Amino acid sequence: DVVVTQSPLSLPVTLGQPASISCRSSQSLVHRDGHTYLNWFQQRPGQSPRRLIYEVSNRDSGVPERFSGSGSGTDFTLKISRVEAEDVGIYYCMQGTKWPPTFGQGTNLEIK
Amino acid sequence: EVQLLESGGGLIQPGGSLRLSCAASGFTFSNFAMAWVRQAPGKGLEWVSGISTDMKSYYADSVKGRFTITRDNSKNTLDLQMNSLRAEDTAVYYCVADYGNLDAFDIWGQGTMVTVSS
Numbered sequence: 001d002v003v004v005t006q007s008p009l010s011l012p013v014t015l016g017q018p019a020s021i022s023c024r025s026s027q028s029l030v031h032r033d034g035h036t037y038l039n040w041f042q043q044r045p046g047q048s049p050r051r052l053i054y055e056v057s058n059r060d061s062g063v064p065e066r067f068s069g070s071g072s073g074t075d076f077t078l079k080i081s082r083v084e085a086e087d088v089g090i091y092y093c094m095q096g097t098k099w100p101p102t103f104g105q106g107t108n109l110e111i112k
Numbered sequence: 113e114v115q116l117l118e119s120g121g122g123l124i125q126p127g128g129s130l131r132l133s134c135a136a137s138g139f140t141f142s143n144f145a146m147a148w149v150r151q152a153p154g155k156g157l158e159w160v161s162g163i164s165t166d167m168k169s170y171y172a173d174s175v176k177g178r179f180t181i182t183r184d185n186s187k188n189t190l191d192l193q194m195n196s197l198r199a200e201d202t203a204v205y206y207c208v209a210d211y212g213n214l215d216a217f218d219i220w221g222q223g224t225m226v227t228v229s230s
Binding site for chain 1: 156157158159170172206212213214215216217218220221222223
Protein backbone atom coordinates (compact mmCIF):
# COMPACT_ATOMS: atom_id res chain seq x y z
CA ASP A 1 0.00 0.00 0.00
CA VAL A 2 1.05 3.61 -0.58
CA VAL A 3 2.21 5.19 2.65
CA VAL A 4 1.17 8.79 3.08
CA THR A 5 3.15 10.76 5.66
CA GLN A 6 2.02 14.11 7.02
CA SER A 7 4.05 16.69 8.91
CA PRO A 8 3.85 18.20 11.35
CA LEU A 9 1.43 16.07 13.37
CA SER A 10 0.72 18.99 15.69
CA LEU A 11 0.47 22.56 14.45
CA PRO A 12 -0.09 25.43 16.91
CA VAL A 13 -0.85 28.63 15.03
CA THR A 14 -1.58 32.20 16.06
CA LEU A 15 -4.86 33.61 14.76
CA GLY A 16 -4.31 35.50 11.53
CA GLN A 17 -1.02 33.78 10.81
CA PRO A 18 -0.40 31.34 7.94
CA ALA A 19 -0.22 27.57 8.34
CA SER A 20 1.24 24.86 6.15
CA ILE A 21 0.89 21.07 6.23
CA SER A 22 3.07 18.71 4.23
CA CYS A 23 1.96 15.38 2.77
CA ARG A 24 4.43 12.96 1.20
CA SER A 25 3.65 9.68 -0.49
CA SER A 26 5.84 6.61 -0.87
CA GLN A 27 5.07 6.47 -4.61
CA SER A 28 4.23 8.98 -7.29
CA LEU A 29 0.52 9.84 -7.23
CA VAL A 30 0.28 10.58 -10.92
CA HIS A 31 -2.34 8.21 -12.28
CA ARG A 32 -1.97 6.63 -15.71
CA ASP A 33 -4.89 8.83 -16.77
CA GLY A 34 -2.75 11.89 -16.05
CA HIS A 35 -4.67 13.01 -12.96
CA THR A 36 -3.21 13.17 -9.46
CA TYR A 37 -5.74 11.97 -6.90
CA LEU A 38 -4.51 13.70 -3.78
CA ASN A 39 -7.22 15.15 -1.55
CA TRP A 40 -7.35 17.11 1.69
CA PHE A 41 -9.99 16.75 4.40
CA GLN A 42 -10.83 18.77 7.49
CA GLN A 43 -12.32 17.20 10.61
CA ARG A 44 -13.51 19.74 13.14
CA PRO A 45 -13.90 18.58 16.76
CA GLY A 46 -16.89 16.28 17.11
CA GLN A 47 -17.70 16.37 13.40
CA SER A 48 -17.28 14.05 10.46
CA PRO A 49 -14.58 14.80 7.88
CA ARG A 50 -15.34 17.06 4.95
CA ARG A 51 -13.33 17.41 1.79
CA LEU A 52 -11.57 20.74 1.23
CA ILE A 53 -9.36 20.09 -1.77
CA TYR A 54 -9.47 17.46 -4.52
CA GLU A 55 -6.89 16.54 -7.13
CA VAL A 56 -4.12 18.51 -5.41
CA SER A 57 -5.40 22.05 -5.84
CA ASN A 58 -9.15 22.24 -6.54
CA ARG A 59 -11.18 23.79 -3.73
CA ASP A 60 -14.57 22.27 -3.00
CA SER A 61 -17.67 24.42 -3.10
CA GLY A 62 -18.00 26.60 -0.02
CA VAL A 63 -14.36 26.24 1.03
CA PRO A 64 -12.84 29.63 1.87
CA GLU A 65 -10.21 30.99 -0.48
CA ARG A 66 -7.66 31.06 2.35
CA PHE A 67 -7.26 27.30 1.81
CA SER A 68 -5.02 26.25 -1.06
CA GLY A 69 -3.37 23.03 -2.18
CA SER A 70 -0.27 22.52 -4.25
CA GLY A 71 2.34 19.93 -5.15
CA SER A 72 3.12 17.16 -7.58
CA GLY A 73 4.49 13.64 -7.76
CA THR A 74 5.11 12.66 -4.15
CA ASP A 75 5.16 16.03 -2.33
CA PHE A 76 2.05 18.03 -1.54
CA THR A 77 1.10 20.96 0.68
CA LEU A 78 -2.04 22.41 2.19
CA LYS A 79 -1.76 26.08 3.07
CA ILE A 80 -4.04 28.34 5.07
CA SER A 81 -3.20 31.96 4.36
CA ARG A 82 -4.60 33.38 7.61
CA VAL A 83 -5.84 30.99 10.25
CA GLU A 84 -9.25 31.64 11.78
CA ALA A 85 -10.77 30.12 14.91
CA GLU A 86 -13.08 27.88 12.86
CA ASP A 87 -10.05 26.19 11.25
CA VAL A 88 -9.25 24.27 14.44
CA GLY A 89 -9.34 20.54 13.83
CA ILE A 90 -7.49 17.66 12.26
CA TYR A 91 -6.43 17.75 8.62
CA TYR A 92 -5.89 14.61 6.59
CA CYS A 93 -4.45 14.08 3.16
CA MET A 94 -5.61 11.05 1.20
CA GLN A 95 -4.37 9.44 -1.99
CA GLY A 96 -6.76 7.76 -4.40
CA THR A 97 -4.33 7.10 -7.23
CA LYS A 98 -3.03 3.71 -6.11
CA TRP A 99 -5.25 0.93 -4.75
CA PRO A 100 -6.26 0.87 -1.90
CA PRO A 101 -6.94 4.49 -0.99
CA THR A 102 -4.85 5.54 2.00
CA PHE A 103 -4.87 8.44 4.44
CA GLY A 104 -2.13 10.34 6.19
CA GLN A 105 -1.95 10.21 10.00
CA GLY A 106 -3.60 13.59 10.41
CA THR A 107 -2.32 17.02 11.52
CA ASN A 108 -3.90 18.58 14.59
CA LEU A 109 -4.20 22.35 14.06
CA GLU A 110 -4.78 24.34 17.23
CA ILE A 111 -4.74 28.01 18.14
CA LYS A 112 -1.81 29.23 20.23
CA GLU B 113 -29.83 19.00 0.64
CA VAL B 114 -27.18 16.36 0.06
CA GLN B 115 -27.24 13.91 2.95
CA LEU B 116 -25.91 10.53 4.04
CA LEU B 117 -27.50 9.08 7.16
CA GLU B 118 -25.93 6.03 8.77
CA SER B 119 -27.65 3.68 11.18
CA GLY B 120 -27.18 0.27 12.76
CA GLY B 121 -24.23 0.84 15.06
CA GLY B 122 -24.13 -0.40 18.63
CA LEU B 123 -22.44 -2.63 21.18
CA ILE B 124 -21.72 -6.17 20.03
CA GLN B 125 -19.74 -9.05 21.51
CA PRO B 126 -16.61 -10.36 19.78
CA GLY B 127 -17.56 -12.87 17.11
CA GLY B 128 -20.95 -11.28 16.61
CA SER B 129 -22.54 -9.68 13.55
CA LEU B 130 -23.90 -6.23 12.80
CA ARG B 131 -25.41 -4.61 9.73
CA LEU B 132 -24.83 -0.94 9.03
CA SER B 133 -27.05 1.02 6.66
CA CYS B 134 -26.68 4.35 4.93
CA ALA B 135 -29.58 6.28 3.43
CA ALA B 136 -28.65 8.77 0.72
CA SER B 137 -30.66 11.79 -0.38
CA GLY B 138 -30.21 14.99 -2.35
CA PHE B 139 -28.11 13.53 -5.18
CA THR B 140 -28.30 10.85 -7.87
CA PHE B 141 -27.16 7.87 -5.82
CA SER B 142 -26.65 5.53 -8.77
CA ASN B 143 -24.04 7.89 -10.26
CA PHE B 144 -21.77 7.66 -7.22
CA ALA B 145 -19.40 4.99 -6.02
CA MET B 146 -19.90 4.41 -2.31
CA ALA B 147 -17.56 3.53 0.50
CA TRP B 148 -17.24 2.91 4.21
CA VAL B 149 -14.41 4.60 6.10
CA ARG B 150 -13.82 4.00 9.80
CA GLN B 151 -12.11 5.86 12.61
CA ALA B 152 -11.10 4.05 15.77
CA PRO B 153 -11.37 6.12 18.97
CA GLY B 154 -8.68 8.82 18.95
CA LYS B 155 -7.20 7.48 15.72
CA GLY B 156 -7.07 8.41 12.04
CA LEU B 157 -9.16 7.44 9.04
CA GLU B 158 -9.10 3.99 7.44
CA TRP B 159 -10.84 2.96 4.24
CA VAL B 160 -12.80 -0.25 4.84
CA SER B 161 -14.84 -1.11 1.76
CA GLY B 162 -16.16 0.32 -1.46
CA ILE B 163 -18.63 -0.47 -4.23
CA SER B 164 -18.61 0.96 -7.71
CA THR B 165 -21.54 2.19 -9.77
CA ASP B 166 -21.46 -1.14 -11.64
CA MET B 167 -21.64 -3.13 -8.39
CA LYS B 168 -18.01 -4.20 -8.10
CA SER B 169 -17.05 -4.51 -4.44
CA TYR B 170 -13.69 -3.95 -2.77
CA TYR B 171 -12.37 -4.58 0.73
CA ALA B 172 -9.42 -3.69 2.92
CA ASP B 173 -7.33 -6.73 3.81
CA SER B 174 -8.29 -6.27 7.47
CA VAL B 175 -11.98 -7.01 6.76
CA LYS B 176 -11.86 -9.22 3.66
CA GLY B 177 -13.93 -12.36 4.13
CA ARG B 178 -15.78 -10.90 7.14
CA PHE B 179 -17.52 -7.80 5.74
CA THR B 180 -19.87 -7.54 2.76
CA ILE B 181 -20.87 -4.28 1.09
CA THR B 182 -24.06 -3.97 -0.95
CA ARG B 183 -26.07 -1.17 -2.48
CA ASP B 184 -29.67 -0.78 -3.62
CA ASN B 185 -30.01 1.94 -6.22
CA SER B 186 -33.82 1.67 -6.17
CA LYS B 187 -33.84 2.60 -2.46
CA ASN B 188 -30.73 4.83 -2.42
CA THR B 189 -29.19 2.75 0.32
CA LEU B 190 -25.79 1.31 1.12
CA ASP B 191 -25.25 -1.53 3.58
CA LEU B 192 -22.28 -3.12 5.31
CA GLN B 193 -22.77 -6.59 6.76
CA MET B 194 -20.10 -7.17 9.38
CA ASN B 195 -19.49 -10.72 10.64
CA SER B 196 -16.94 -12.25 13.01
CA LEU B 197 -16.41 -8.88 14.64
CA ARG B 198 -13.22 -8.24 16.60
CA ALA B 199 -12.26 -5.68 19.21
CA GLU B 200 -10.12 -3.92 16.59
CA ASP B 201 -13.25 -3.25 14.50
CA THR B 202 -14.40 -0.80 17.17
CA ALA B 203 -14.75 2.55 15.42
CA VAL B 204 -17.04 5.20 14.04
CA TYR B 205 -18.08 4.05 10.57
CA TYR B 206 -18.67 6.74 7.97
CA CYS B 207 -20.66 6.31 4.78
CA VAL B 208 -18.99 8.16 1.90
CA ALA B 209 -20.15 9.03 -1.61
CA ASP B 210 -17.58 9.31 -4.38
CA TYR B 211 -18.30 10.77 -7.82
CA GLY B 212 -15.07 9.25 -9.12
CA ASN B 213 -13.58 5.78 -8.82
CA LEU B 214 -13.23 5.60 -5.04
CA ASP B 215 -10.46 8.17 -5.34
CA ALA B 216 -12.18 11.39 -4.21
CA PHE B 217 -14.53 10.76 -1.24
CA ASP B 218 -16.76 13.76 -1.96
CA ILE B 219 -19.57 13.47 0.61
CA TRP B 220 -19.48 12.10 4.17
CA GLY B 221 -22.19 11.04 6.58
CA GLN B 222 -22.18 11.81 10.28
CA GLY B 223 -21.05 8.31 11.24
CA THR B 224 -22.31 5.48 13.40
CA MET B 225 -20.39 3.99 16.34
CA VAL B 226 -19.62 0.29 16.50
CA THR B 227 -18.23 -1.07 19.76
CA VAL B 228 -17.02 -4.66 19.89
CA SER B 229 -16.59 -5.70 23.50
CA SER B 230 -17.61 -8.41 25.92
